[in-house]
Amino acid sequence: MGNLRSVERAVAHLGFTAVVQDHLGGATRLIIPGVGAFGAAMAQLEPRVSEIRAFARDGHPLLGICLGQQLLFGASDEGARETPGLGLLAGRVRYFPADLGVKVPHVGWNSLQFRADSRFGAGFPQGGQVYFVHSLYTECEDQADVAATCEHGIEFAAAVERGNVWGAQFHPEKSGDLGLALLRNFLEFNP
Amino acid sequence: MRSIRVIPCLDIRDGRVVKGVNFVGLRDAGDPVQLASFYGREGADELVFLDITASHEGRAPVIALAERVAEQVFIPFTVGGGIRTVDAIRDALLAGADKVSLNTAAIQHPELISEAAEKFGSQCVVVAIDAKMTCEGWHVFTHGGRRDTMMDAVEWAAEAVRLGAGEILLTSMDADGTRDGYNLLLTRAVADAVPVPVIASGGAGKASHLVDAVVEGHADAVLLAGILHDGVTTIRSLKDAMAASGVPVR
Numbered sequence: 001m002g003n004l005r006s007v008e009r010a011v012a013h014l015g016f017t018a019v020v021q022d023h024l025g026g027a028t029r030l031i032i033p034g035v036g037a038f039g040a041a042m043a044q045l046e047p048r049v050s051e052i053r054a055f056a057r058d059g060h061p062l063l064g065i066c067l068g069q070q071l072l073f074g075a076s077d078e079g080a081r082e083t084p085g086l087g088l089l090a091g092r093v094r095y096f097p098a099d100l101g102v103k104v105p106h107v108g109w110n111s112l113q114f115r116a117d118s119r120f121g122a123g124f125p126q127g128g129q130v131y132f133v134h135s136l137y138t139e140c141e142d143q144a145d146v147a148a149t150c151e152h153g154i155e156f157a158a159a160v161e162r163g164n165v166w167g168a169q170f171h172p173e174k175s176g177d178l179g180l181a182l183l184r185n186f187l188e189f190n191p
Numbered sequence: 192m193r194s195i196r197v198i199p200c201l202d203i204r205d206g207r208v209v210k211g212v213n214f215v216g217l218r219d220a221g222d223p224v225q226l227a228s229f230y231g232r233e234g235a236d237e238l239v240f241l242d243i244t245a246s247h248e249g250r251a252p253v254i255a256l257a258e259r260v261a262e263q264v265f266i267p268f269t270v271g272g273g274i275r276t277v278d279a280i281r282d283a284l285l286a287g288a289d290k291v292s293l294n295t296a297a298i299q300h301p302e303l304i305s306e307a308a309e310k311f312g313s314q315c316v317v318v319a320i321d322a323k324m325t326c327e328g329w330h331v332f333t334h335g336g337r338r339d340t341m342m343d344a345v346e347w348a349a350e351a352v353r354l355g356a357g358e359i360l361l362t363s364m365d366a367d368g369t370r371d372g373y374n375l376l377l378t379r380a381v382a383d384a385v386p387v388p389v390i391a392s393g394g395a396g397k398a399s400h401l402v403d404a405v406v407e408g409h410a411d412a413v414l415l416a417g418i419l420h421d422g423v424t425t426i427r428s429l430k431d432a433m434a435a436s437g438v439p440v441r
Contacts, residue, residue: 005261005285005286005287006261006265006287009261009262009287010265013262013263013265035312103386103387103388105313105314105357106193107314107357107388108193108194108196108236108388109193109194109196109236109441110193110194129194129441131266131267133289133314152193171267173265174265174266174267174289175265175266176231176265176266177232177265179265180265
Protein backbone atom coordinates (compact mmCIF):
# COMPACT_ATOMS: atom_id res chain seq x y z
CA MET A 1 0.00 0.00 0.00
CA GLY A 2 2.44 2.68 1.16
CA ASN A 3 5.17 0.48 -0.19
CA LEU A 4 5.27 2.29 -3.53
CA ARG A 5 6.02 5.63 -1.88
CA SER A 6 8.48 4.06 0.54
CA VAL A 7 10.46 2.56 -2.33
CA GLU A 8 10.36 5.89 -4.15
CA ARG A 9 11.71 7.70 -1.10
CA ALA A 10 14.41 5.13 -0.44
CA VAL A 11 15.61 5.44 -4.04
CA ALA A 12 15.62 9.24 -3.73
CA HIS A 13 17.53 8.96 -0.44
CA LEU A 14 20.23 7.03 -2.33
CA GLY A 15 20.57 9.89 -4.79
CA PHE A 16 18.64 8.35 -7.69
CA THR A 17 15.36 9.37 -9.23
CA ALA A 18 12.37 7.08 -9.13
CA VAL A 19 9.31 7.95 -11.12
CA VAL A 20 6.00 6.30 -10.30
CA GLN A 21 4.14 5.73 -13.54
CA ASP A 22 1.84 3.16 -15.11
CA HIS A 23 3.94 2.59 -18.20
CA LEU A 24 7.60 1.99 -19.00
CA GLY A 25 8.18 5.08 -21.13
CA GLY A 26 11.70 6.40 -20.56
CA ALA A 27 12.59 3.83 -17.92
CA THR A 28 16.12 2.42 -17.80
CA ARG A 29 15.45 0.16 -14.86
CA LEU A 30 12.24 -1.02 -13.29
CA ILE A 31 11.15 -1.73 -9.74
CA ILE A 32 7.88 -3.56 -9.23
CA PRO A 33 6.93 -3.13 -5.59
CA GLY A 34 3.73 -4.49 -4.22
CA VAL A 35 1.69 -5.29 -1.20
CA GLY A 36 -1.55 -7.06 -1.89
CA ALA A 37 -2.80 -10.06 -3.73
CA PHE A 38 -1.27 -11.79 -6.77
CA GLY A 39 -4.43 -11.86 -8.87
CA ALA A 40 -5.37 -8.23 -8.26
CA ALA A 41 -1.82 -7.07 -8.98
CA MET A 42 -1.62 -9.03 -12.24
CA ALA A 43 -5.00 -7.61 -13.27
CA GLN A 44 -3.52 -4.14 -12.77
CA LEU A 45 -0.33 -5.03 -14.65
CA GLU A 46 -2.22 -6.80 -17.41
CA PRO A 47 -2.04 -4.01 -20.04
CA ARG A 48 1.75 -3.82 -19.52
CA VAL A 49 2.68 -7.47 -19.31
CA SER A 50 4.14 -7.81 -22.79
CA GLU A 51 5.94 -4.49 -22.39
CA ILE A 52 7.49 -5.65 -19.09
CA ARG A 53 8.50 -8.99 -20.60
CA ALA A 54 10.18 -7.22 -23.52
CA PHE A 55 11.90 -4.82 -21.11
CA ALA A 56 13.34 -7.79 -19.19
CA ARG A 57 14.25 -9.67 -22.37
CA ASP A 58 16.17 -6.63 -23.60
CA GLY A 59 18.38 -6.94 -20.54
CA HIS A 60 17.19 -3.94 -18.53
CA PRO A 61 17.53 -4.30 -14.75
CA LEU A 62 14.27 -5.27 -13.11
CA LEU A 63 13.63 -5.70 -9.39
CA GLY A 64 10.46 -7.12 -7.87
CA ILE A 65 9.91 -6.39 -4.18
CA CYS A 66 7.75 -8.56 -1.91
CA LEU A 67 4.64 -9.32 -4.00
CA GLY A 68 6.74 -7.91 -6.86
CA GLN A 69 9.14 -10.85 -6.53
CA GLN A 70 6.20 -13.26 -6.61
CA LEU A 71 4.84 -11.64 -9.77
CA LEU A 72 8.07 -12.54 -11.59
CA PHE A 73 7.00 -16.18 -11.48
CA GLY A 74 4.51 -18.11 -13.56
CA ALA A 75 1.74 -18.83 -11.12
CA SER A 76 0.57 -18.56 -7.53
CA ASP A 77 -1.50 -20.59 -5.06
CA GLU A 78 -3.02 -17.32 -3.84
CA GLY A 79 -6.63 -16.65 -4.78
CA ALA A 80 -9.40 -18.93 -5.96
CA ARG A 81 -8.67 -18.45 -9.65
CA GLU A 82 -5.41 -19.35 -11.34
CA THR A 83 -3.84 -16.14 -12.67
CA PRO A 84 -0.67 -16.31 -14.75
CA GLY A 85 2.21 -14.18 -13.50
CA LEU A 86 4.89 -12.44 -15.53
CA GLY A 87 6.64 -15.76 -16.02
CA LEU A 88 10.14 -14.26 -16.12
CA LEU A 89 11.34 -16.92 -13.69
CA ALA A 90 10.28 -20.55 -13.52
CA GLY A 91 8.43 -21.65 -10.42
CA ARG A 92 5.34 -21.17 -8.33
CA VAL A 93 4.27 -19.00 -5.42
CA ARG A 94 3.12 -21.06 -2.44
CA TYR A 95 1.66 -20.57 1.03
CA PHE A 96 3.82 -21.52 3.98
CA PRO A 97 2.52 -24.95 5.02
CA ALA A 98 0.23 -24.77 8.06
CA ASP A 99 2.04 -27.41 10.08
CA LEU A 100 5.42 -25.68 10.42
CA GLY A 101 4.78 -24.37 13.92
CA VAL A 102 5.69 -20.83 12.90
CA LYS A 103 3.53 -17.73 12.69
CA VAL A 104 2.16 -16.82 9.28
CA PRO A 105 2.31 -14.12 7.98
CA HIS A 106 6.05 -14.05 8.44
CA VAL A 107 6.47 -10.54 9.83
CA GLY A 108 9.67 -9.12 11.21
CA TRP A 109 13.44 -9.21 10.87
CA ASN A 110 15.12 -12.38 9.74
CA SER A 111 18.58 -13.29 8.50
CA LEU A 112 19.69 -13.84 4.93
CA GLN A 113 22.34 -16.05 3.43
CA PHE A 114 23.29 -14.71 0.02
CA ARG A 115 24.94 -16.87 -2.61
CA ALA A 116 28.62 -15.91 -2.81
CA ASP A 117 28.43 -14.84 -6.46
CA SER A 118 25.18 -12.86 -6.13
CA ARG A 119 25.44 -9.37 -7.59
CA PHE A 120 22.33 -8.34 -5.67
CA GLY A 121 23.94 -9.41 -2.39
CA ALA A 122 27.42 -7.97 -3.08
CA GLY A 123 28.89 -6.72 0.19
CA PHE A 124 26.03 -8.07 2.30
CA PRO A 125 27.23 -9.56 5.59
CA GLN A 126 26.19 -13.23 5.84
CA GLY A 127 23.36 -13.56 8.33
CA GLY A 128 22.50 -9.88 8.13
CA GLN A 129 18.84 -9.21 8.87
CA VAL A 130 16.14 -7.65 6.74
CA TYR A 131 12.45 -6.96 7.21
CA PHE A 132 9.74 -9.30 5.92
CA VAL A 133 5.94 -9.14 5.69
CA HIS A 134 4.49 -12.03 3.68
CA SER A 135 2.35 -15.17 3.78
CA LEU A 136 3.56 -16.77 0.55
CA TYR A 137 6.99 -17.61 -0.77
CA THR A 138 8.37 -18.46 -4.18
CA GLU A 139 9.39 -21.97 -5.04
CA CYS A 140 12.06 -21.77 -7.77
CA GLU A 141 12.18 -24.53 -10.34
CA ASP A 142 15.81 -23.71 -11.04
CA GLN A 143 17.78 -23.49 -7.78
CA ALA A 144 20.33 -21.35 -9.62
CA ASP A 145 17.75 -18.53 -9.51
CA VAL A 146 17.87 -18.42 -5.70
CA ALA A 147 20.13 -15.53 -4.69
CA ALA A 148 19.49 -15.63 -0.96
CA THR A 149 17.77 -17.97 1.45
CA CYS A 150 15.97 -17.34 4.71
CA GLU A 151 14.51 -19.75 7.23
CA HIS A 152 10.95 -19.54 8.55
CA GLY A 153 9.83 -23.05 9.32
CA ILE A 154 11.27 -23.95 5.94
CA GLU A 155 14.09 -22.52 3.90
CA PHE A 156 12.74 -20.27 1.16
CA ALA A 157 14.01 -17.94 -1.57
CA ALA A 158 14.36 -14.58 0.18
CA ALA A 159 15.92 -13.13 -2.97
CA VAL A 160 16.08 -14.30 -6.56
CA GLU A 161 18.40 -13.33 -9.35
CA ARG A 162 18.62 -14.45 -12.94
CA GLY A 163 20.74 -12.15 -15.04
CA ASN A 164 19.00 -8.80 -15.03
CA VAL A 165 15.86 -10.04 -13.28
CA TRP A 166 16.05 -9.72 -9.49
CA GLY A 167 13.57 -10.15 -6.69
CA ALA A 168 13.44 -9.47 -2.97
CA GLN A 169 10.80 -11.18 -0.84
CA PHE A 170 11.76 -8.81 1.99
CA HIS A 171 11.51 -5.02 1.98
CA PRO A 172 14.91 -3.44 1.27
CA GLU A 173 13.26 -0.01 1.63
CA LYS A 174 12.39 -0.86 5.24
CA SER A 175 15.50 -2.81 6.21
CA GLY A 176 17.69 0.02 7.43
CA ASP A 177 21.22 0.50 6.11
CA LEU A 178 21.61 -3.12 4.95
CA GLY A 179 18.43 -2.83 2.92
CA LEU A 180 19.49 0.47 1.39
CA ALA A 181 22.83 -1.07 0.41
CA LEU A 182 21.00 -3.87 -1.44
CA LEU A 183 18.80 -1.32 -3.17
CA ARG A 184 21.94 0.57 -4.16
CA ASN A 185 23.35 -2.65 -5.64
CA PHE A 186 20.33 -2.76 -7.90
CA LEU A 187 20.47 0.92 -8.81
CA GLU A 188 24.16 0.68 -9.72
CA PHE A 189 23.86 -2.69 -11.45
CA ASN A 190 24.74 -2.75 -15.13
CA PRO A 191 24.09 -6.09 -16.81
CA MET B 192 14.81 -17.55 14.04
CA ARG B 193 12.93 -14.31 14.23
CA SER B 194 14.44 -11.63 16.41
CA ILE B 195 12.78 -10.05 19.39
CA ARG B 196 12.12 -6.46 18.39
CA VAL B 197 13.29 -3.48 20.37
CA ILE B 198 11.03 -0.55 19.60
CA PRO B 199 11.58 3.01 20.76
CA CYS B 200 8.33 4.85 21.28
CA LEU B 201 8.14 8.52 20.57
CA ASP B 202 5.22 10.17 22.30
CA ILE B 203 4.35 13.24 20.29
CA ARG B 204 2.78 16.44 21.38
CA ASP B 205 2.72 19.54 19.21
CA GLY B 206 5.16 17.85 16.86
CA ARG B 207 7.74 17.22 19.57
CA VAL B 208 8.73 14.09 21.47
CA VAL B 209 7.63 13.94 25.06
CA LYS B 210 7.61 11.25 27.68
CA GLY B 211 5.14 11.48 30.48
CA VAL B 212 5.81 9.95 33.85
CA ASN B 213 2.53 8.18 34.51
CA PHE B 214 1.19 10.54 31.84
CA VAL B 215 1.59 13.69 33.90
CA GLY B 216 4.46 16.19 33.94
CA LEU B 217 5.29 16.00 30.26
CA ARG B 218 8.87 16.73 29.33
CA ASP B 219 10.33 17.76 25.98
CA ALA B 220 12.74 15.17 24.65
CA GLY B 221 13.52 16.24 21.10
CA ASP B 222 12.64 16.46 17.46
CA PRO B 223 10.83 13.30 16.34
CA VAL B 224 12.45 12.95 12.93
CA GLN B 225 15.97 13.48 14.22
CA LEU B 226 15.39 11.14 17.11
CA ALA B 227 13.78 8.51 14.86
CA SER B 228 16.64 8.65 12.42
CA PHE B 229 19.12 8.37 15.30
CA TYR B 230 17.34 5.33 16.72
CA GLY B 231 17.17 3.76 13.27
CA ARG B 232 20.94 4.04 12.93
CA GLU B 233 21.40 2.74 16.47
CA GLY B 234 19.62 -0.52 15.75
CA ALA B 235 15.96 0.08 16.51
CA ASP B 236 13.92 -2.65 14.83
CA GLU B 237 10.83 -0.50 14.44
CA LEU B 238 9.54 2.81 15.70
CA VAL B 239 6.23 3.84 17.18
CA PHE B 240 4.93 7.41 17.10
CA LEU B 241 1.97 8.10 19.35
CA ASP B 242 0.24 11.45 19.42
CA ILE B 243 -0.71 11.24 23.06
CA THR B 244 -2.84 14.36 23.06
CA ALA B 245 -4.79 13.57 19.92
CA SER B 246 -7.46 11.47 21.56
CA HIS B 247 -8.83 14.06 23.93
CA GLU B 248 -8.10 17.20 21.94
CA GLY B 249 -9.82 15.84 18.83
CA ARG B 250 -6.92 16.71 16.55
CA ALA B 251 -6.02 15.25 13.19
CA PRO B 252 -3.66 12.26 13.32
CA VAL B 253 0.06 12.42 12.82
CA ILE B 254 -0.05 12.08 9.05
CA ALA B 255 2.23 15.02 8.38
CA LEU B 256 4.78 13.60 10.78
CA ALA B 257 4.60 10.20 9.06
CA GLU B 258 5.48 11.93 5.77
CA ARG B 259 8.53 13.59 7.31
CA VAL B 260 9.65 10.42 9.06
CA ALA B 261 9.29 8.32 5.92
CA GLU B 262 11.71 10.56 4.04
CA GLN B 263 14.47 9.99 6.56
CA VAL B 264 13.85 6.67 8.23
CA PHE B 265 14.03 3.33 6.44
CA ILE B 266 12.78 0.90 9.03
CA PRO B 267 9.15 0.00 9.72
CA PHE B 268 7.16 2.44 11.81
CA THR B 269 3.74 2.72 13.36
CA VAL B 270 1.70 5.85 13.94
CA GLY B 271 -1.14 6.24 16.37
CA GLY B 272 -3.22 8.83 18.12
CA GLY B 273 -6.45 10.22 16.79
CA ILE B 274 -6.75 7.76 13.91
CA ARG B 275 -10.46 7.05 13.84
CA THR B 276 -11.51 6.14 10.32
CA VAL B 277 -10.55 3.82 7.50
CA ASP B 278 -9.69 6.91 5.45
CA ALA B 279 -7.34 8.15 8.15
CA ILE B 280 -5.69 4.73 8.21
CA ARG B 281 -5.26 4.83 4.43
CA ASP B 282 -3.74 8.33 4.68
CA ALA B 283 -1.28 7.18 7.32
CA LEU B 284 -0.20 4.18 5.26
CA LEU B 285 0.13 6.29 2.11
CA ALA B 286 2.20 8.79 4.07
CA GLY B 287 4.70 6.00 4.62
CA ALA B 288 3.66 4.42 7.90
CA ASP B 289 3.77 0.62 7.91
CA LYS B 290 1.19 0.17 10.61
CA VAL B 291 -1.38 2.19 12.46
CA SER B 292 -2.12 1.89 16.12
CA LEU B 293 -5.78 2.07 17.10
CA ASN B 294 -6.78 2.68 20.68
CA THR B 295 -9.89 4.66 21.66
CA ALA B 296 -11.38 4.46 18.17
CA ALA B 297 -11.13 0.66 18.19
CA ILE B 298 -12.95 0.52 21.51
CA GLN B 299 -15.70 2.86 20.33
CA HIS B 300 -15.95 1.28 16.89
CA PRO B 301 -14.57 -2.27 16.92
CA GLU B 302 -15.67 -2.68 13.29
CA LEU B 303 -12.85 -0.27 12.39
CA ILE B 304 -10.42 -3.10 13.17
CA SER B 305 -12.12 -5.55 10.82
CA GLU B 306 -12.59 -3.00 8.05
CA ALA B 307 -8.95 -1.97 8.22
CA ALA B 308 -7.74 -5.57 8.35
CA GLU B 309 -9.87 -6.46 5.36
CA LYS B 310 -8.77 -3.46 3.30
CA PHE B 311 -5.10 -3.21 4.20
CA GLY B 312 -4.24 -6.51 5.87
CA SER B 313 -3.91 -7.49 9.53
CA GLN B 314 -0.17 -6.87 9.44
CA CYS B 315 -0.75 -3.10 9.50
CA VAL B 316 -3.40 -3.05 12.22
CA VAL B 317 -2.05 -2.67 15.73
CA VAL B 318 -4.49 -2.39 18.59
CA ALA B 319 -3.07 -0.47 21.53
CA ILE B 320 -4.40 -1.30 24.96
CA ASP B 321 -3.76 0.84 28.01
CA ALA B 322 -4.42 -1.42 30.96
CA LYS B 323 -4.61 -0.58 34.65
CA MET B 324 -5.22 -2.78 37.66
CA THR B 325 -8.61 -2.26 39.30
CA CYS B 326 -10.49 -4.15 42.01
CA GLU B 327 -11.94 -6.24 39.20
CA GLY B 328 -8.68 -7.04 37.47
CA TRP B 329 -6.97 -5.32 34.53
CA HIS B 330 -9.28 -2.87 32.86
CA VAL B 331 -8.83 -1.04 29.58
CA PHE B 332 -8.45 2.71 30.06
CA THR B 333 -8.71 5.50 27.53
CA HIS B 334 -7.98 9.22 27.42
CA GLY B 335 -4.44 8.93 28.70
CA GLY B 336 -5.48 6.68 31.55
CA ARG B 337 -8.23 8.89 32.87
CA ARG B 338 -11.28 6.91 31.78
CA ASP B 339 -12.08 3.33 32.79
CA THR B 340 -13.94 1.50 30.03
CA MET B 341 -14.80 -1.31 32.48
CA MET B 342 -13.58 -3.75 29.79
CA ASP B 343 -11.29 -6.59 30.79
CA ALA B 344 -7.89 -6.07 29.12
CA VAL B 345 -7.24 -9.72 28.30
CA GLU B 346 -10.72 -10.23 26.89
CA TRP B 347 -10.45 -7.08 24.80
CA ALA B 348 -7.10 -8.19 23.40
CA ALA B 349 -8.57 -11.53 22.34
CA GLU B 350 -11.58 -9.81 20.79
CA ALA B 351 -9.39 -7.30 18.90
CA VAL B 352 -7.38 -10.14 17.41
CA ARG B 353 -10.54 -12.01 16.49
CA LEU B 354 -11.63 -8.87 14.62
CA GLY B 355 -8.36 -8.75 12.71
CA ALA B 356 -5.69 -6.99 14.76
CA GLY B 357 -2.26 -8.21 13.71
CA GLU B 358 -0.50 -7.08 16.83
CA ILE B 359 -1.26 -5.89 20.36
CA LEU B 360 0.60 -2.96 21.86
CA LEU B 361 0.05 -3.49 25.55
CA THR B 362 0.84 -0.72 28.01
CA SER B 363 0.62 -1.17 31.74
CA MET B 364 -0.48 2.21 33.04
CA ASP B 365 0.65 1.13 36.50
CA ALA B 366 4.19 0.39 35.38
CA ASP B 367 4.51 3.19 32.85
CA GLY B 368 7.16 5.72 33.78
CA THR B 369 8.30 3.83 36.90
CA ARG B 370 11.36 2.18 35.27
CA ASP B 371 10.77 -0.72 37.68
CA GLY B 372 10.15 -3.23 34.90
CA TYR B 373 7.30 -4.28 32.66
CA ASN B 374 4.13 -5.70 34.14
CA LEU B 375 5.01 -9.33 33.56
CA LEU B 376 1.75 -10.85 34.77
CA LEU B 377 -0.33 -8.63 32.52
CA THR B 378 1.98 -9.13 29.56
CA ARG B 379 1.95 -12.87 29.94
CA ALA B 380 -1.81 -13.04 30.43
CA VAL B 381 -2.37 -11.20 27.15
CA ALA B 382 0.47 -12.85 25.20
CA ASP B 383 -0.79 -16.30 26.13
CA ALA B 384 -4.35 -15.36 25.18
CA VAL B 385 -3.66 -14.21 21.60
CA PRO B 386 -1.92 -15.82 18.61
CA VAL B 387 -0.43 -12.54 17.36
CA PRO B 388 2.67 -10.70 18.60
CA VAL B 389 2.38 -8.67 21.80
CA ILE B 390 4.54 -5.60 22.33
CA ALA B 391 5.19 -5.04 26.02
CA SER B 392 5.12 -1.41 27.05
CA GLY B 393 5.53 0.61 30.22
CA GLY B 394 8.16 0.32 32.92
CA ALA B 395 11.41 -0.39 31.09
CA GLY B 396 14.35 0.69 33.25
CA LYS B 397 17.20 -1.63 32.33
CA ALA B 398 18.16 -4.53 30.08
CA SER B 399 17.03 -7.25 32.46
CA HIS B 400 13.51 -5.85 32.30
CA LEU B 401 13.48 -6.42 28.55
CA VAL B 402 14.70 -9.97 29.00
CA ASP B 403 12.02 -10.60 31.63
CA ALA B 404 9.29 -9.26 29.34
CA VAL B 405 10.30 -11.80 26.72
CA VAL B 406 11.19 -14.81 28.87
CA GLU B 407 8.54 -14.44 31.58
CA GLY B 408 6.06 -12.13 29.90
CA HIS B 409 6.14 -13.96 26.55
CA ALA B 410 6.33 -10.64 24.69
CA ASP B 411 7.47 -10.64 21.05
CA ALA B 412 8.70 -7.09 21.22
CA VAL B 413 9.54 -4.49 23.84
CA LEU B 414 8.69 -0.83 23.70
CA LEU B 415 10.78 1.80 25.42
CA ALA B 416 10.96 5.52 25.64
CA GLY B 417 12.22 7.38 28.68
CA ILE B 418 15.43 5.46 29.30
CA LEU B 419 16.41 5.97 25.67
CA HIS B 420 15.38 9.59 25.30
CA ASP B 421 17.23 10.50 28.49
CA GLY B 422 20.37 8.74 27.30
CA VAL B 423 20.37 6.42 30.33
CA THR B 424 21.20 3.58 27.97
CA THR B 425 21.45 2.81 24.25
CA ILE B 426 19.65 0.35 22.02
CA ARG B 427 22.92 -1.33 21.21
CA SER B 428 23.88 -1.95 24.82
CA LEU B 429 20.37 -3.19 25.61
CA LYS B 430 20.51 -5.58 22.68
CA ASP B 431 23.96 -6.82 23.66
CA ALA B 432 22.65 -7.59 27.13
CA MET B 433 19.59 -9.34 25.70
CA ALA B 434 21.75 -11.44 23.40
CA ALA B 435 23.99 -12.37 26.35
CA SER B 436 20.86 -13.62 28.13
CA GLY B 437 19.94 -15.80 25.19
CA VAL B 438 17.25 -13.57 23.67
CA PRO B 439 17.62 -13.43 19.87
CA VAL B 440 18.07 -9.86 18.64
CA ARG B 441 19.10 -8.28 15.38
